[in-house]
Amino acid sequence: MKRLNSMKLIRLATVATLGSSLVAGSVSTFAAENRTGTTDNEVTFIEGDDGGGGTVEPPVEPPIEPIDPIDPIDPGADGPLNLMYVPKKMDFGSVGISATDAVYNMIAEEITGSGGTVSAPYVSFAQVKDTRGTHEGWDLKVELSNFTTGSGASAKTLAGAQVKLSDPVIDHAGTSAPTASTVTIEPGSKVSVMSAADGQGAGTSSVIWGDQTQLTDDAADPDIDVVENEAIQLLVPASATPEAAKYTATMTWELSSTAGVGGETLPQ
Template sequence: MKFIRLATIAALSTTILVGTATAVSADEVREVTTNGQVEFRSAGEEDGPLEVIPPVTEPGVEIPPTVPGTTGPLSIVKVPAMNFGSQVISNQDQTYNMVSEMENLADGSGQTPYVSFAQVQDVRGTNAGWDLQVSLSDFTSNTQNNVLTGAEIEFVDSRIQYEGTNTENSPTAHAAGLTLLPNGAARSVMTAAQGQGAGASSIVWGDQADLMAQFEAEGFDPETDVVENGAIQLSIPGSTAKDATTYTSTLTWELTSTPGDEV
């Protein structure tokens, strides 16, 4: 009797399994959807240094960060160095164009002038906005007339180069004719309001075509001649006493995460 009972149970079990298999058979399936996913995080020091993105595609130059090893998530990666050349002492009011910055071509064939720019990279992923400001110290020397009284720098004109497909995220440039006074208040040159400025943004001074025209002009000698960038100028009163020496100043660039008032 034990054998019969066990056999009966086995038969019933088999019947149940066959019935279940029949119940779950499906119709034809011709379309299926599944999920894809990617997660982003704010960049940090562990992700390595940021790379400068030149605001012009020609000429092909490789421009290093102003501070080597700059990392995210919110950083100034490039600002211009301003050299206004060698000038003759004058008793008249004078305005001098900035000497164009030069950099090596990527193909190693020499140097070329390029437009000056300040670049901010925001890889926080918060869209919180930021404000880039600059201030100027006195132009000084170690000679008798050691301060260029009344000297000032003017950003004559500019444009924004935003490396993003959504132009609504582009930050705002300063107004034309922005002036820096020595020891004066810092001035905003590029401002990203809330919701703007994610990625790489540049405030650009100068016209690359004009710089190249000067550089490639007949008779231009890169050993003795200079290319001038008229988008940034230094003005000095004629009444300011000037010694035959080099005067230097410091430009301090500061990036804050809270946007300031637009200039």
């Protein structure tokens, strides 16, 4: 009888030990754990301070490499909204007087290779840099003076002459590009050539006139003496009756912010 009691004790002890193991395992399963964490990140943007400094970025790949740096209009300008570049000269060449309405293509501008040893026809363009960080709109306009033979009392005016800028292409690195369309510029009137609504035009934007591939092909054609940019034209009506003389005019470009109080346009 004592032996049987001993076995019962052993069995009871075994059961008790197993039971305690089960309880301990249950407590371990529901222990609190942490496997994630967070790190705060922060950056504050302010108005850009590079302004008009530095060089102008060619909006179309140049047909020659390397090229001389393209200087901005005002390298010292340090504001956040700047007109960086406009065409240096629109030369319509020497043309015959016509008794009817006439259209003259502009001689293509050229880009200069490094060191100034070579040059090649290049598109014409205007460039705006906006680093204000406000995403407010802006507008680039141009005004044309009369074509005249001089400034004295005997100066003659090419009455009715206009300049047409056709099929503009916008180059913009961002997702919200400004807009442009074909325009005809009459003397004395301001015409918008590129504009950005609120939310558009942040960063660098260029409006381009001309087809670089066509200009490069024309330059390589031995039958073409003068490469013309057909996207920029001088329109002269028959009524202008020009004299055999040189006529010159000036284009004045103006960049304005459209972020004024009450929606008015404020010059920058």
